[in-house]
Amino acid sequence: MANVNKVILIGNLTRDPEVRHTPKGTAVTDLGLAVNRFFSSDSGEKREETTFVDVTLWGRQAEVAGQYLQKGRPVYIEGRLQMDTWEDKNTGQKRSKLKVVGEAMQLLGGRGEGEGGGGRSYGEGGGPRRDNRSERDNRSERDNRGGRSFDDEPPASDPDDDIPF
Numbered sequence: 001m002a003n004v005n006k007v008i009l010i011g012n013l014t015r016d017p018e019v020r021h022t023p024k025g026t027a028v029t030d031l032g033l034a035v036n037r038f039f040s041s042d043s044g045e046k047r048e049e050t051t052f053v054d055v056t057l058w059g060r061q062a063e064v065a066g067q068y069l070q071k072g073r074p075v076y077i078e079g080r081l082q083m084d085t086w087e088d089k090n091t092g093q094k095r096s097k098l099k100v101v102g103e104a105m106q107l108l109g110g111r112g113e114g115e116g117g118g119g120r121s122y123g124e125g126g127g128p129r130r131d132n133r134s135e136r137d138n139r140s141e142r143d144n145r146g147g148r149s150f151d152d153e154p155p156a157s158d159p160d161d162d163i164p165f
Helices: 059-068 132-144
Strands: 009-014 020-023 027-040 044-059 075-089 094-107
Touching: 009 044, 020 059, 027 059, 027 075, 044 059, 044 075, 059 094
Parallel strands: 044 094
Antiparallel strands: 009 027, 009 075, 020 027, 027 044, 075 094
16 A cells, blocks of 8 residues: 655744754754644635744755845745654653654745745755756756757758748
């Protein structure tokens, strides 16, 4: 049986990110994200529901979040669900919380006041995320035209060279 653990969220930060470092020096930050859902009730009344989600970012993503994000800014997060469990120090009860571990982040909005930072995308590798779809699309487009890419010059003996347009 196949399993999928994938989460895609767009929301606004509920607090400023605080970057911490593990003993080995890896950056980590926890974000609070407010995700809004707009819908109409059975009576036709327009309603809004807000869900608050905790997101953990690691490595370069955590550093970028700490540098460019602040409370209220919009952000796109791709990640996976993870269950955290611990024992409550006061009551001794087992506690658990579902959170998102971010695997890709994109800053949304402009660079103006109260908006995100320009649409750069950051994946697990640390730098700007590379979109493999464009490479795949270019490859299939190249295959459909006999192996030439858009940037290739036409062959020297192209029979269409004499067409005046």
